[in-house]
Amino acid sequence: MQAYTDTNLGTKLFLLRALRNPRQLGAVAPSSRHLGALLARHAAVDDHSPIVELGGGSGSLTRAMIKSGIAPHRIYVVELEPTLAAYLKTAFPQVNVVHGNAAELAKILPSEVVGKVHRVVSGLPMINMPEAVRGQILESCFEIMAKGGAYLQYTYSPRSSINDKTYGLTKKRLGTIFLNIPPATVWQYTRE
């Protein structure tokens, strides 16, 4: 079996996929460690509940969450692109990597996780997606969350990529990271 231990390999795979399918990847570069650190800080609400990461890509957010002290076995990374999912499985053997669609979380995540998730951290290119797909993904996320759970999303525009009113959500801006290509703003969405 091929070993993917080189973190640069993740970046190379990411860039190759970005060239082939720019709309699905939705980024010109993996997230910076500064963006990862901000998301990780808001993802860790306790020291035990599962955290779901959508669109793992080359693993930059996963790496940042582990570096911030989140135990790898608590992290469930969902990635649609098979080559990137295979890379993530080998690069993060203790993380739960699921090859599948973020719009089908209740179906693809282990049943013991469903209803117990307090934070979903998303690297998905929501802005590139049709409104119907965006809606399916958000419903899928709130379906697996515990009461009081939140969806965290970064955007490359200072504006929210999700219309909170359409989905009955409350949004909050958590911060903007200029040390990222391009600069990114992190949003938190909750549903009462």
Ligand SMILES: C[S@@+](CC[C@H](N)C(=O)[O-])C[C@H]1O[C@@H](n2cnc3c(N)ncnc32)[C@H](O)[C@@H]1O
């Ligand atoms: C912008 S990249 C984010 C990569 C990484 N999280 C980061 O921040 O550097 C978006 C990732 O989402 C994945 N993706 C797109 N649509 C998806 C879906 N419906 N379900 C799961 N993953 C998806 C893409 O294949 C890609 O790897």
